[in-house]
Amino acid sequence: MPEPISPADTSDDERRLLRRCIDLAREALDDGDEPFGSVLVDATGTVRFEDRNRVGGGDETRHPEFEIAKWAATNLSPDERRTSVVYTSGEHCPMCSAAHAWVGLGRIVHAASSEQLSGWLRDWGLPESPVACLPIGTVAPGIDTRGPFAEFTAEIRALHARLHGIDDEP
Numbered sequence: 001m002p003e004p005i006s007p008a009d010t011s012d013d014e015r016r017l018l019r020r021c022i023d024l025a026r027e028a029l030d031d032g033d034e035p036f037g038s039v040l041v042d043a044t045g046t047v048r049f050e051d052r053n054r055v056g057g058g059d060e061t062r063h064p065e066f067e068i069a070k071w072a073a074t075n076l077s078p079d080e081r082r083t084s085v086v087y088t089s090g091e092h093c094p095m096c097s098a099a100h101a102w103v104g105l106g107r108i109v110h111a112a113s114s115e116q117l118s119g120w121l122r123d124w125g126l127p128e129s130p131v132a133c134l135p136i137g138t139v140a141p142g143i144d145t146r147g148p149f150a151e152f153t154a155e156i157r158a159l160h161a162r163l164h165g166i167d168d169e170p
C-alpha cells in the first residue's frame, strides 16, 4: 500500500475541499446513506457541483462521483471537464472511475483509498464489495490521481465503522 500523504504535504485547498467531502459523507450517513461525498472544482477553483451518496433508497448506483460525471457531461464543455478536479472522501469505484474517464474529467484527489476501505472491511470480518476493488489507475489509466491523505484516515474509518455498526474504538 502506498504511504498516505502526510499533513505537511497536504495543501490548504486540498484540506478545505476534502473536509467538505467528509462533511458531505457524514451528512449521508446521518441520513441513512453510505458515508461518501464529492465535490467538483473548476479551473478557477470554484466549486461547481457537489453531492453525497444516496443509496439508502435502494439504488446502489447512486454514488456522488457518478452524479458528478453525469452533471459534468450536461453542464460543462469538454475543456471545462478536462481542467476540473474532483475531490472525494473515498477513491472512485470502478463504475465511477469509468464514468469520470468517459466524460473526460481531469484530476481526482481522494481522502481515503479503495485499498484502505477494503482493508477495513476485512479487519471487521465483513464481506467484500460485489465490485472488484480496482484502483482508479487500473480502470482509467489516463487520470491523474492523488491520495490517500493521512490526516483523514481515522475519521473516515470511523464513519465506515458506524455504517456497519462496528465498535472500532482503539
Ligand SMILES: [Zn+2]
Binding pocket: 063, 065, 066, 092, 093, 094, 095, 096, 097
Ligand atoms: Zn462509485
